[in-house]
Amino acid sequence: MLALAAAAGAFDDDGDVDFEAPFEQLWMISEVRGEERGEESLTWQRLESDLEDKVRAKLDAVGEDALSNERRAMVEAPEEHLETVRLLSALPWVSSRWSIQKLISRSLAREQLVRFIADHGDEAEHLVREHMNPMASIVLTTLPNTRSREMRGDEALYLLARRLNVAQVCAAGCPDACDCAGRAPIVRNNRHLEDCPKGGRSAVHDAGRNTLRAMARAAGFEARTEEPGLIDNTAQRPGDAYIDDWDGQFGDLAIDLTVVSSQTTDPGEHRRRRQKVGRAARVAERTKELGRVTDSDELIADHLRRKGVTFMPIGMETTGATTPTWSTFIQQLSENAHERRGHDPIMFRRLWTVEMAMTLARRGARAGIRRARALAAACNGGRSGAGDGELGELGPLDVEMPVLTGDDGRGDGAPMAVGGG
Numbered sequence: 001m002l003a004l005a006a007a008a009g010a011f012d013d014d015g016d017v018d019f020e021a022p023f024e025q026l027w028m029i030s031e032v033r034g035e036e037r038g039e040e041s042l043t044w045q046r047l048e049s050d051l052e053d054k055v056r057a058k059l060d061a062v063g064e065d066a067l068s069n070e071r072r073a074m075v076e077a078p079e080e081h082l083e084t085v086r087l088l089s090a091l092p093w094v095s096s097r098w099s100i101q102k103l104i105s106r107s108l109a110r111e112q113l114v115r116f117i118a119d120h121g122d123e124a125e126h127l128v129r130e131h132m133n134p135m136a137s138i139v140l141t142t143l144p145n146t147r148s149r150e151m152r153g154d155e156a157l158y159l160l161a162r163r164l165n166v167a168q169v170c171a172a173g174c175p176d177a178c179d180c181a182g183r184a185p186i187v188r189n190n191r192h193l194e195d196c197p198k199g200g201r202s203a204v205h206d207a208g209r210n211t212l213r214a215m216a217r218a219a220g221f222e223a224r225t226e227e228p229g230l231i232d233n234t235a236q237r238p239g240d241a242y243i244d245d246w247d248g249q250f251g252d253l254a255i256d257l258t259v260v261s262s263q264t265t266d267p268g269e270h271r272r273r274r275q276k277v278g279r280a281a282r283v284a285e286r287t288k289e290l291g292r293v294t295d296s297d298e299l300i301a302d303h304l305r306r307k308g309v310t311f312m313p314i315g316m317e318t319t320g321a322t323t324p325t326w327s328t329f330i331q332q333l334s335e336n337a338h339e340r341r342g343h344d345p346i347m348f349r350r351l352w353t354v355e356m357a358m359t360l361a362r363r364g365a366r367a368g369i370r371r372a373r374a375l376a377a378a379c380n381g382g383r384s385g386a387g388d389g390e391l392g393e394l395g396p397l398d399v400e401m402p403v404l405t406g407d408d409g410r411g412d413g414a415p416m417a418v419g420g421g
Helices: 003-006 022-033 044-060 069-076 083-090 091-095 100-130 132-143 153-164 201-218 269-273 278-288 300-305 324-341 344-377
Strands: 223-227 241-243 252-260 309-317
Touching: 003 044, 003 069, 003 344, 022 069, 022 091, 022 100, 022 278, 044 069, 069 083, 069 153, 083 091, 083 100, 083 344, 100 132, 100 269, 132 344, 153 344, 201 252, 201 344, 252 278, 269 278, 278 309, 300 344, 309 324, 324 344
Parallel strands: 252 309
Antiparallel strands: 223 241, 241 252
C-alpha cells in the first residue's frame, strides 16, 4: 500500500508527514490491546481507507494531472516494479525516519499476528493477549544478576510451557480434575494450577505486596504491610501495602493489591478477555474500587478519605498485565524517589518494574508447580512427580532433568540458574 501510494503521489505535503507511526500506533491500540474506539475516533482502518481514496483519485485524474502509463502500471502492480521502492525511499518521512527493511518487517509482523489468530482460533488469541504486555516479556530477557531475578529450572520450564501453550511437565502425574471445590479439569496447559484456591494464589499476592513495600522503602518512605485498624469495628484490611506521608502533607496511602488469572469459564467474559489486554486486572481493580465497609453502604475509599488516607486498588494478572493505576503509581513513586533519595526516575521505574515482573512470574510458576505435585502425590499414594513414565520422578522442588535445564558449567550436575529465560 505504501509503495503504490508513493508511485501514485498520494502523500500530502510533499511526503513530509509520517504515515507509518500513527498507523502503527492505532493498529496496536485496536488489534493488540483490544481497546475500542468511538465512531468519531481516528482508527487505522480510516487511515488506510483515506490513503486508498487518494490513490483512487490519482488514478481517476485526467488531463495534466493524469498519471503516466508507467506510473499507472506501478500503482496497479507495485511488486513487479523495483522503481516503487526508490520512490517510497525518496519520501522525506521515509528517508528521515524509516528504513525500507523496517517498514517491511513491521508489516510482516502485523500480518503474522493476524494470521496466527485466524489459523489457531480463540484460544490462541487469548494466549497472545494475556502475554502481550511489557512485564510478560521482561521475564524472558532479564539477566540473572540478583537472587530475585534467578529462576530455577522447573520454574523456567513452567513459564515457557505456559507461554507456548504446551503440556506442563509437572502436571504429568496429576488426576484429570483438581480436588478443590470447583473440581476444575487439569488438562494440557490448564492454568488452574497456579490459581487454585487450595494452592498458592495467596502466596503470589503476598509476594507482590511485599515488593510494593520494598519499592516504597527504596524511595525513602516508611511502609509496612497489612495495616490494621483502617476500617472501624471490622477485620477488613484494605491496606496490603501502607505508605506513610505519601502526599508530603501527612496524608497516607493504602494500596489494595489484587492479583488474578486471566482465565475464566464464563464464555462472554472469555471473549472480552481475549480481545483486550489486561481486562481481568481492570475488572478486579474496579471491584476493589467499589468495595464497601462490612455491614455498611459506605465505600471503603470514602471511609479512608475521612481519615486522611488515599485508597488505591491496583490490579495485576499473573502473566504480568497491569492497569493504568500501576503506571500512575510507579511514575509518582519514582519522582518521590528522586526527591527523597536522589534516584534517577527512569532507572528506578525500570528496576522495580523488572522486580515486580519477576515476582509475579516466579511465584506464579512456583505456585503451579507445588499444586501439581500436591495433586500428583495424592493421586499416586504419596509420591510426587511423573511416576514411572519416561520423564521419571521429578524429585525435590529444586531439581529438574539436566537435559531440560542445561548445565551451569560447574560440573556438579546442578540445574542451571535461569534468569528471565
